[in-house]
Amino acid sequence: MDQDVARLQKCFSKIFPDLSAEQIVNASVGTVRAWDSLASVTLLTLVSEEFNFTMDMDRFEEFTSFESLLKHIRATAPHA
Amino acid sequence: MKLADALDLSNRLNEHPTGATRVWLICGFTPLHLSTFFKAHAHLRLAEQSVEVITGRFGDLAGNIERAIEQPVGETAVVLEWTDFDPRLGLRGVGGWSVRALPDIEFEVKKRLAQFGSALDRLSQKSLIALSGPTLPLPPLAYTSAAQETAFELRLRAMTESFLAEAAQNRSIRILSQAALDVESPVGQRLDVGLELAAGFPYTLRHADAVADLLVQLLFPPQPKKGLITDLDDTLWHGLVGEDGVESVTWDLQHHAQHHGVYQQFLAALAERGILIGIASKNDPALAMQALERLDILIPPSALCPIELNWEPKSASVERILRAWNIGARDVVFVDDSPMERSEVQAAFPEITCFAFPGAASIWGLLLQLRGLFGKPEILAEDWLRASSIRANVRFQQEYSHPSSRDFLSNVCGTISIDFSKNPKDRRALELVNKTTQFNLNGRRYTEGEWLTHLSSKNSFLATLSYEDKFGSLGKIAVATGSCDGDVIRVRTWVMSCRAFSRRIEHHMLESLFTHFDASKIECEYKSTGRNGPFREFFEGFLDSVPASGILYLMKSDFAIKRPSLPHKTKEVTGGSGCRPSSEMLL
Numbered sequence: 001m002d003q004d005v006a007r008l009q010k011c012f013s014k015i016f017p018d019l020s021a022e023q024i025v026n027a028s029v030g031t032v033r034a035w036d037s038l039a040s041v042t043l044l045t046l047v048s049e050e051f052n053f054t055m056d057m058d059r060f061e062e063f064t065s066f067e068s069l070l071k072h073i074r075a076t077a078p079h080a
Numbered sequence: 081m082k083l084a085d086a087l088d089l090s091n092r093l094n095e096h097p098t099g100a101t102r103v104w105l106i107c108g109f110t111p112l113h114l115s116t117f118f119k120a121h122a123h124l125r126l127a128e129q130s131v132e133v134i135t136g137r138f139g140d141l142a143g144n145i146e147r148a149i150e151q152p153v154g155e156t157a158v159v160l161e162w163t164d165f166d167p168r169l170g171l172r173g174v175g176g177w178s179v180r181a182l183p184d185i186e187f188e189v190k191k192r193l194a195q196f197g198s199a200l201d202r203l204s205q206k207s208l209i210a211l212s213g214p215t216l217p218l219p220p221l222a223y224t225s226a227a228q229e230t231a232f233e234l235r236l237r238a239m240t241e242s243f244l245a246e247a248a249q250n251r252s253i254r255i256l257s258q259a260a261l262d263v264e265s266p267v268g269q270r271l272d273v274g275l276e277l278a279a280g281f282p283y284t285l286r287h288a289d290a291v292a293d294l295l296v297q298l299l300f301p302p303q304p305k306k307g308l309i310t311d312l313d314d315t316l317w318h319g320l321v322g323e324d325g326v327e328s329v330t331w332d333l334q335h336h337a338q339h340h341g342v343y344q345q346f347l348a349a350l351a352e353r354g355i356l357i358g359i360a361s362k363n364d365p366a367l368a369m370q371a372l373e374r375l376d377i378l379i380p381p382s383a384l385c386p387i388e389l390n391w392e393p394k395s396a397s398v399e400r401i402l403r404a405w406n407i408g409a410r411d412v413v414f415v416d417d418s419p420m421e422r423s424e425v426q427a428a429f430p431e432i433t434c435f436a437f438p439g440a441a442s443i444w445g446l447l448l449q450l451r452g453l454f455g456k457p458e459i460l461a462e463d464w465l466r467a468s469s470i471r472a473n474v475r476f477q478q479e480y481s482h483p484s485s486r487d488f489l490s491n492v493c494g495t496i497s498i499d500f501s502k503n504p505k506d507r508r509a510l511e512l513v514n515k516t517t518q519f520n521l522n523g524r525r526y527t528e529g530e531w532l533t534h535l536s537s538k539n540s541f542l543a544t545l546s547y548e549d550k551f552g553s554l555g556k557i558a559v560a561t562g563s564c565d566g567d568v569i570r571v572r573t574w575v576m577s578c579r580a581f582s583r584r585i586e587h588h589m590l591e592s593l594f595t596h597f598d599a600s601k602i603e604c605e606y607k608s609t610g611r612n613g614p615f616r617e618f619f620e621g622f623l624d625s626v627p628a629s630g631i632l633y634l635m636k637s638d639f640a641i642k643r644p645s646l647p648h649k650t651k652e653v654t655g656g657s658g659c660r661p662s663s664e665m666l667l
Contacts, residue, residue: 041112
C-alpha cells in the first residue's frame with residue numbers, strides 16, 4: 001500500500017478508532033459523525049506531527065475528506 | 081510524549097471506562113490537546129488505571145471552578161492564562177491595546193485574582209488542587225521595545241506571583257513550578273497562534289505535554305526516597321583521609337573543593353527534614369571519624385546514622401545500613417565517586433538508585449536529581465522526628481535483643497496515644513498508608529481524592545496511633561481505617577511503620593479498636609502482597625495457621641485469650657466516635 005495512505009490512515013485511526021481501514025479511506029465530514037471542528041483540528045495537528053510539516057490551521061474547513069487531505073499532503077509535505 | 085502516543089493511550093483507556101479516577105481539568109480555553117496529554121500522563125502515573133478528565137466551558141474559568149465546587153472530585157488541575165484575567169490580554173479579543181486602557185486592564189486583573197483566590201480557597205476544602213499560573217507571554221501591547229519591561233507588565237506579573245505565593249500556603253494547593261516548566265518548554269516556543277485563532281487552544285504540542293506532565297506530577301506525586309548512603313573520600317570531601325590526613329581533606333573554595341561543601345550542605349538539609357543519611361566508606365575508622373568530627377564540617381556527625389567505616393565490600397556496609405533503617409533498597413540512593421563501588425553495590429541491590437559523585441561543573445545536576453527523588457509536597461511533624469527516632473530505634477533493638485532483657489517492654493515506659501478523629505488535614509496518616517509495605521494489611525494505596533472520599537463516608541473510622549518511650553518519640557506510626565457497623569469493625573487498611581516493630585503496638589491497636597467501638601468482632605480485608613510478611617506473621621498468632629487472602633475474623637473473646645500482655649499506657653488524645661464524627665472533623 002502507498003506509504004502516505006498508510007500513514008494518513010494511522011492518523012485517522014487515532015481520532016476515529018471505531019472506523020475500519022476501508023471506512024477511513026472513504027471517510028468524509030458527511031460520513032463520519034464524530035468528525036467535528038475539534039476532530040479536524042486534532043487531525044491536522046496529528047498530520048503535522050506525522051508528516052513533519054506545518055498545516056495551516058485556518059484552512060481546516062477545506063479538508064473535508066480523507067482524499068482531500070491526502071492530496072494536500074502529497075502536494076505540500078516534504079517527504080510525502 | 082507525542083500527540084499520537086497520547087491519543088493511543090486515551091483510546092486504550094476509553095475501552096475500559098469503568099472505575100475510572102475522575103479528575104477536573106479547569107481552564108478558560110479549549111482544553112483540546114492539554115486534556116489528551118493530561119489523561120495520558122495521569123494514566124501512566126496511576127499505573128494503567130483508567131482516568132476520566134472532566135472539563136468545563138470555554139471562556140468561563142470562574143464558572144468552571146464553581147462547577148468543580150458543586151461536583152467535586154479528589155483531584156483538580158487549574159490552569160490560568162492571562163486571558164482569564166482580561167480577554168484583552170489574548171489574541172481572540174480585540175478590546176483595544178491603547179495606553180489609556182492599561183490601567184483598566186490592571187484593575188481587571190486585580191479584581192479577577194481576588195475572585196479566583198476566593199473560589200480556589202473554597203474548592204480546596206473539597207479537592208486537592210494543582211495550580212498553574214500564566215505560562216504564555218503577555219501580548220505585545222506595551223509601548224516599549226521588546227528589550228524593555230514596562231511597569232505595567234512588571235505589576236501584572238507581581239500581582240500573579242503574589243497570588244500564587246498566597247495560594248501556595250494553602251496545604252491543598254500545589255503550584256506548578258515555572259522553573260521546571262522552563263526546562264521542558266522554552267518560553268518562546270509555547271504559544272501556537274494559529275491553533276489559538278482557529279480553535280481557541282493556545283498551546284504548542286510540546287508546551288501542552290509539559291504542562292500536563294507537571295500537573296499530573298503535582299496531583300499524583302511519586303513516593304519520595306527515604307534514605308541516602310554516601311561515600312566519604314572524594315565524595316563528602318575532596319581527598320583521601322587515610323593518605324592526606326584529617327586536616328587535609330577539603331570542601332571549600334580555597335582548595336577548589338566547594339562542590340563537596342555544597343553537597344554536605346545539601347545532605348544536612350535533607351537530614352534536617354527527616355531523610356536518613358548513612359555513611360559507607362572503605363576507610364580507617366578512627367581517621368574518618370576524626371574528619372567527620374571536624375568543627376568546620378557542614379553536616380554534623382549526629383545527622384549521620386549508621387556510619388559504616390571498614391575495609392569490607394561496600395555492599396556489606398549497605399546491607400547493614402538498610403537493616404538498621406529497616407527499609408528496602410528501592411527507597412534508597414547511593415552516591416559514590418568510584419564506578420567500581422557503584423557497580424558492586426548495584427549488583428548486590430538491583431533496586432537501589434546509584435549516582436556518581438561528579439566534578440564541580442556537574443554538581444548542580446546531581447542536586448537537581450536528588451531534589452526530584454527526595455522532594456515531597458510538604459514537611460510533616462514526623463519528618464522532623466524521623467532521624468532521631470531511627471537512632472532511638474537502633475538503641476531499642478540493641479537492648480531488646482539482649483538475653484538479659486527479660487520483660488524489657490514493661491520497663492521502656494511506653495505511652496500510646498490514639499486519635500480517632502477523621503481529620504483530612506492530617507497528611508501523615510495518608511503518607512503512612514501509601515508508603516508502608518511490611519506491616520500492611522493488603523497493600524491498598526489511596527490517591528488524596530480517594531482518601532478524602534473514604535473519610536467523608538458516614539460509617540468510616542480512622543485510628544491514628546502515636547508512640548513514645550524512654551528512648552524518644554516515634555511520632556505517628558500506625559494507622560487503621562475502615563468502617564463500623566454496630567459492634568462489628570471492618571478494617572480496610574492497617575499499616576504500621578517498621579520503626580515500631582517488636583513493641584506489641586499492633587496488639588494495642590486491636591485492643592483500642594475493640595474498646596473504643598465496644599466491638600465484639602473485627603474483620604480484616606487481608607491480602608498477601610509478597611512483601612507484607614510481618615502482618616501475616618502477626619495475625620497467624622491469632623489463627624494458629626497461615627492466613628489466606630480474604631476476610632480475617634477476630635472475636636474479642638479470642639483476642640483476650642491469645643494476646644500477650646499489653647505493656648504500654650494508652651490514652652485517647654481526642655474524643656468522639658469515629659462512626660459519628662463531629663461536623664468540623666468532616667469535609
